[in-house]
């Protein structure tokens with residue numbers, strides 16, 4: 290099978306098609322993100338994780354590029370999301386709350402198609418971040434050092 294070449298024209302056509310189908314665009318995504326992070330900063334569980342963010346305009350700009358790449362195929366983001374979260378000591382509860390808040394904000398601010406489009410991607414990325422960042426909780430008996438049998 291021949292790979293379809295990824296050209297700027299093809300990217301632009303895809304972005305256009307997604308925007309027409311979902312009502313999403315970079316401006317819509319940016320104002321959604323402002324609402325989402327406004328709420329996340331107020332959230333008792335998530336808020337403390339964001340106190341270290343020194344420049345919120347920069348964070349919103351990075352996240353707008355990230356979601357533009359993920360949801361609109363704009364290709365403008367080149368960062369490393371996994372690395373950005375390694376020192377935050379996130380737990381499965383953080384991820385569940387993040388997704389819950391993301392869903393509520395998306396349903397309030399986006400069209401139904403736009404919300405589904407963003408949510409499908411958010412769930413997938415959250416799962417892979419969670420799996421990469423949090424070691425699997427094994428039952429005590431199966432933890433390597435738990436039985437007193439040392440290698």
Ligand code: HEM
Nearest residue numbers: 338339342348355368369370373379383384387411414415
């Ligand atoms: C589970 C709760 C989460 C918390 C508390 C959290 C918090 C943070 C914080 C504190 C930063 C660093 C911001 C800065 O220093 O400027 C960050 C960066 C980022 N987060 Fe999250 N995050 C969470 C989940 C997620 C999820 C699920 C996604 C994607 C679906 C995501 C996407 C990103 C991206 C793209 C960046 C920027 C990385 C870069 O610098 O290139 N985060 N997050």
